Amino acid sequence: MPEADVTGDRRYLVFTLGSDDYALDAEIVRELLRPPALTRVPGAPAALAGLANLRGAALPVLDLRRIVRPDLEPATEPSRVVVAEAGEPVGLMVDRIVAFSGGTESVEMDGTSKSWRLATTVGSGRARVLDLRAMVAEAFPRRRAGTSAQAAGRPASQGVAGEAEAEHVALVSFTAAGRSYALPLERVSEVLALPPDVVPLPRAGNAALGVVALRGSVLPLLSLPALLGLAAPPPNADARIVVVRLGGTETGLVVDVLGPILRLAPDAIDPVPSSLRQGGTTVVDAICRVDAAGTLVSVLSADRLLEGTIVTALPERSHDAKILDAQAGGSTEQVVVFDVAGESYGVAVGAVREVLRVPEIMTRLPRSPDLVVGAINVRGTVLAVVDQRRRFGLPPGEAGPRRRIVVLEADGSVAGLLVDGVSRILRLEANAIRPAPDFSGDAGNGVDRVATLDDDSLLPIVDASALLAGTERSVHAAGKRPGGRDAAPDAAA
Structure with a gap:
């Protein structure tokens, strides 16, 4: 980073937008970044380029060209993002960093409005000093104060969600070997895409597909069709991993495709007819009626799914993972x-x-x-x-x-x-x-x-x-x- 020889009571970060130089008070500059990956925000003004992950926090990144020089086309590849303080940290996309520099600030009148200019020995020697707080407030006038629920990090729909859970039975449905099944939502931790790097385990049984890494632990993968005694082709791009808590540990069940998430009234779910239970237990807990057309989905028992198989002795997860499971509620x-x-x-x-x-x-x-x-x-x-x-x-x-x-x-x-x-x-x-x-x-x-x-x-x-x-x-x-x-x-x- 070039340093200027000019001295003064204050220091500034000088940068360019197009052919013009601009400056920020160095005291509000926190760091300089290479352009990070951005997540777009729907409905956002054009000045908000997106959100970036800054050490676990969501950093709003603003396109300064659209705020300061809307007549300029957006830069195709900004060279740096300046993280500065404007009441909260914001990222500023700039074309090029010139230098940290001292200089002499002066006021210029343009009609009835004032602007501050910095005389320095770097760049063009003349830079417009930006009042970042005022500029952000003018560019985003509709910013609202966060609600107490947001400030506390609580789910905004927690009360509504609790009422919905009490009135309906929630099921995650999926297809295995062309047939429809479901598991209770409370037994499903998450549903993931099947990664390409599954590590196979030799002599682990027909249902065992291997293991994958998941948050610092190892997740065993089982083919649900094989567990149910059904023939199925190898998983394709639509295959999903349904991560289920089985016997205190997490196991990934590989299914053909993720189906609808069902919320059904209790009277739409019937126990398995006793005639089908003769000769032993079944892994199907209930049969649910999904629609008026008579579509039926079998609800599996997570507790009995592994009974009678050689994969019941899968290694348990680490001590840290067990602690996380205990705290999951x-x-x-x-x-x-x-x-x-x-x-x-x-x-x-x-x-x-x-x-x-x-x-x-x-x-x-x-x-x-x-x-x-x-x-x-x-x-x-x-x-x-x-x-x-x-x-x-x-x-x-x-x-x-x-x-x-x-x-x-x-x-x-x-x-x-x-x-x-x-x-x-x-x-x-x-x-x-x-x-x-x-x-x-x-x-x-x-x-x-x-x-x-x-x-x-x-x-x-x-x-x-x-x-x-x-x-x-x-x-x-x-x-x-x-x-x-x-x-x-x-x-x-």
């Missing part, structure tokens, strides 16, 4: 991860009523705005489906087999969100979740917290109540604008 939170336009977002499991495949036909609603893609019948209830891409101000996506409808319920509101995919269920440590820096400019996007994942990436977590309320406002506002859909109902894929 009060120190973790489960989220469903969904994808929109290449970005992943999380939402509390308790707010997800279910996850559905996109039907081939959805009924168009008359005079509905473009972000409402149609309506579907969910067990006798008509549910409006909102395109989450359009809700986040993004172009619509293309139809594909991964697309899903996430049915959210919070504060008495229910809506189906059309997303590009639902990839997994995660159990997050409470100390990995922090309130999101409030630079989004759109409270209705629902992003109120950010989680730091094991690979140091960031996962924005949406508050279902805020997301549904913001979606409802967007639908009403769009419906009042000229040019909204006003056609008769028709069918659309």
Whole structure:
């Protein structure tokens, strides 16, 4: 980093945007970074480039060109990010760092407004001094004070989630060897994609696929079709690992594909008929009726799944992992991860009523705005489906087999969100979740917290109540604008 010979009472960081020099008081500069990986925030002003992981904290990174020089095109590759204090740490994308320098500050009048200029011997010799606090306040006028729940790091929908859990039985469903099964949500720690680097174990039995690393421990993987005595082809790209707590340890069950998350009334779940239990026990605990069409899903018993197999003597997890398991009830939170336009977002499991495949036909609603893609019948209830891409101000996506409808319920509101995919269920440590820096400019996007994942990436977590309320406002506002859909109902894929 070049140092200037000019001395003075104060020092400044001088940098460039385009062809012009700018300066910040060095006392508010915390560090200089190479451009980090950024996580986009939906609905954010253009000045917010995204969030970066700075030692476990979510750092808002601002594109200074869009704030100071909106006439300039955004830099394709900014050379540095300046971390500075503006009431809270912010990252500032700059084109080039010139030097830390002393200099002489002077005031210039431009009509009725004042600007501060720095005379120095570095760069062009003349730099505009930025008042970072005032600049950020002007660029993000809608910033709101965090709620007490956010400040404490508590789930925003905790009360609603608790009520939903009490009224319904929550199940994670999946397909194994072409058949539908489910496990109680409370026995499922998380659902993960199957990594390519599975380490096989010799002479471990037909059901044992090997082991993978998971948060500093080793997770054994078992083929669920093999455990059930079913023939199945090798796992493909759609395969998932359902991490289940079996006998005090965690075991990964490899399934063909993740199915819907089901929340069913107790009277929709029936015990296994006694005639099927003759001759011994069965690994199926119950049969649930999913819809009016009579679709049935078998609910497996996590306690009896390994009985009679040679894999019951799998090595136990480490002492530290056991401590984490014992503390899991009060120190973790489960989220469903969904994808929109290449970005992943999380939402509390308790707010997800279910996850559905996109039907081939959805009924168009008359005079509905473009972000409402149609309506579907969910067990006798008509549910409006909102395109989450359009809700986040993004172009619509293309139809594909991964697309899903996430049915959210919070504060008495229910809506189906059309997303590009639902990839997994995660159990997050409470100390990995922090309130999101409030630079989004759109409270209705629902992003109120950010989680730091094991690979140091960031996962924005949406508050279902805020997301549904913001979606409802967007639908009403769009419906009042000229040019909204006003056609008769028709069918659309």
